[in-house]
Amino acid sequence: MEDDGRTPGTPGSGRDDPKRGAPDPNDHQGDAILDSIADGVFTVDSEWRIRSFNRAAERITGIPREEAIGSHCWEVFRASICESACALRETMAGGVPVVDRQVYIIRADGRRIPITISTALLKDANGRTIGGAETFRDLSVEVELRRELRQRYSFADMVSKNHELRRIFELLPDIAESMSTVLIQGESGTGKELIARAIHAHSPRGEGPLVVVNSGALPDTLLESELFGHKAGAFTDAKRDKPGRFALARGGSIFLDEIGDVSLAIQPRLLRVLQDGTFEPLGGTATERTDARVIAATNRNLADMVEEGGRDLFYRINVVTIDLPPLRERREDIPLLVDHFVEHFNRLRGKEISGVSPQVLETLMRHDYPGNIRELENAIEHAFVMCRSGVIRARHLPDHLRPGSERGEPVARSFDEAETAFLTAALDRNGWNRAATARDLGIHKTTLWRKIKRLGIEPPHEARPEE
Amino acid sequence: MRIGIPIWGERVSPVMDTAERLLLLDAAGEPDASRREIVLGQAPAAPRAQAIADLGVEVLICGAISRSLAEMLALSGVRVVPWISGELDEVLEAFGCGDLVCPRFLMPGCRGRHGGGEGRRRRSGAGGGRGGGQGRQRRGPRR
Numbered sequence: 229m230e231d232d233g234r235t236p237g238t239p240g241s242g243r244d245d246p247k248r249g250a251p252d253p254n255d256h257q258g259d260a261i262l263d264s265i266a267d268g269v270f271t272v273d274s275e276w277r278i279r280s281f282n283r284a285a286e287r288i289t290g291i292p293r294e295e296a297i298g299s300h301c302w303e304v305f306r307a308s309i310c311e312s313a314c315a316l317r318e319t320m321a322g323g324v325p326v327v328d329r330q331v332y333i334i335r336a337d338g339r340r341i342p343i344t345i346s347t348a349l350l351k352d353a354n355g356r357t358i359g360g361a362e363t364f365r366d367l368s369v370e371v372e373l374r375r376e377l378r379q380r381y382s383f384a385d386m387v388s389k390n391h392e393l394r395r396i397f398e399l400l401p402d403i404a405e406s407m408s409t410v411l412i413q414g415e416s417g418t419g420k421e422l423i424a425r426a427i428h429a430h431s432p433r434g435e436g437p438l439v440v441v442n443s444g445a446l447p448d449t450l451l452e453s454e455l456f457g458h459k460a461g462a463f464t465d466a467k468r469d470k471p472g473r474f475a476l477a478r479g480g481s482i483f484l485d486e487i488g489d490v491s492l493a494i495q496p497r498l499l500r501v502l503q504d505g506t507f508e509p510l511g512g513t514a515t516e517r518t519d520a521r522v523i524a525a526t527n528r529n530l531a532d533m534v535e536e537g538g539r540d541l542f543y544r545i546n547v548v549t550i551d552l553p554p555l556r557e558r559r560e561d562i563p564l565l566v567d568h569f570v571e572h573f574n575r576l577r578g579k580e581i582s583g584v585s586p587q588v589l590e591t592l593m594r595h596d597y598p599g600n601i602r603e604l605e606n607a608i609e610h611a612f613v614m615c616r617s618g619v620i621r622a623r624h625l626p627d628h629l630r631p632g633s634e635r636g637e638p639v640a641r642s643f644d645e646a647e648t649a650f651l652t653a654a655l656d657r658n659g660w661n662r663a664a665t666a667r668d669l670g671i672h673k674t675t676l677w678r679k680i681k682r683l684g685i686e687p688p689h690e691a692r693p694e695e
Numbered sequence: 696m697r698i699g700i701p702i703w704g705e706r707v708s709p710v711m712d713t714a715e716r717l718l719l720l721d722a723a724g725e726p727d728a729s730r731r732e733i734v735l736g737q738a739p740a741a742p743r744a745q746a747i748a749d750l751g752v753e754v755l756i757c758g759a760i761s762r763s764l765a766e767m768l769a770l771s772g773v774r775v776v777p778w779i780s781g782e783l784d785e786v787l788e789a790f791g792c793g794d795l796v797c798p799r800f801l802m803p804g805c806r807g808r809h810g811g812g813e814g815r816r817r818r819s820g821a822g823g824g825r826g827g828g829q830g831r832q833r834r835g836p837r838r
Contacts, residue, residue: 289804290804291803291804292803292804295803295804295806296803296804299803300780302709303709303758303780303802303803304802304803304804306709306710306758306759306802307710308710308712308713309713310709310710310713311703311708311709311710311713311714311715312713312715334710334712334759334760334761335804336778336802336804336805337762338760338761338762338763338765339761339762340712340761340763578737578739
């Protein structure tokens, strides 16, 4: 055989000769064994020419054995990794087998076939490497079934087979069509904004703007200006007129997140715009109108808010209520959500991660998710940074989720309990000085005060909080 | 005529969808053909097709190509001559002579898929790029 003088794995420069690497007639027994295997198998010699090609390989690639034998493996296999990350090259260079790496190949009819590949070295009786073997499994059916499953259990960008969520998905088109004010309740990270976006997208105003306001993140004066706008000269820094979010949402929808954190001082103005669509910008005298559809969300219990004096506003908002269950109450969705996020980050990062290992799935199923779906999404995103290709394994997970880690044990507490612990630690760190704690956390001190009150956080006896 | 060929070392890149470099040739087959190399990187199908069309490529000679990418290129007005493998210079020479579409240069499993006659001299009578005709090429490899 002619040696093209190239490093194995780089394309050769010699003239092609289809007869090179012709099969050894004594290999019939080996061929029979390979043909009995359900996975595709091919072997290459040290010049990357195919020496054996089993029946399953013919079926998956659509290439007859006679045409494959003697050809360069990249001409036959045509995989997404041939050029830049050949698994056989990796194995033959380092001696380490590749296991279950997900890639795709392109058949002669132009179809992309998802497959997993594994590789091994071929050695002669003296232990000298004479080539490599690659086995591959067709994932087309599995991928198609997963896609069908996701379609059956999805609405917009949400997936669930939980009966409560399925009922919500069924109602969403009617809710969207109705134009009624909607209140979405659920812990942080349960997907309230996704629901709001789906309602807006499926409503007759879907082509209009969706304006999002996080009512809990802004102090009162700024929130008022954000919502209703201001006129030039309304306050020191108001150099020119600025339209508010209600004005920007004309012809569309406005999503008021964390509505439960809106102070009693702002509630009457909000109530007015909800009732008759009118408001006055700060510093203005003329009344303006908006036709924005209001979608509100809160992670608080409605009954608590009514007790605190927000009765009128919350009865006005509470026309249609959607309650989103926390992830720990819909664990059956975790495998579906994991698939969803793996596909999402594959698209976003241009990777080809095939999924998570059974051990990782078990760990993810046992966790309690105080941060709900957002926490699961963050864990998968973290794993995508740590895992280059193939399957996400335990070592790719964030520290607190790794098996064996103390923090990996299920945390049997609610989001409120987690938030209480977080805020107590921050207050402790700042000597229970609320202004310093708020600065430390990057939130307004009024917001901190509301959270302290809602969660019933009390200082230890020795601490003297400022008044 | 501007021709684009995805390259891998001195060969045609095996998979157009993941090819990282593209060779651009004006007046291919002529002794004074000008050559320029473009980095395609890891661009997904749509921007990949757009970039090739924006470069003014009229004919793309490539290896394996997915149906979706081939369709995007066709919609952008690029004529695709797929399933080609081999040494770059030999491929270009064969294209110049109108002898490119023959078993010697076609990838295994694709030898019955081309209409044949692909190349500068036979272009007017060729069946086009992918799926341009049926039946195995009878002409043997060039000597």
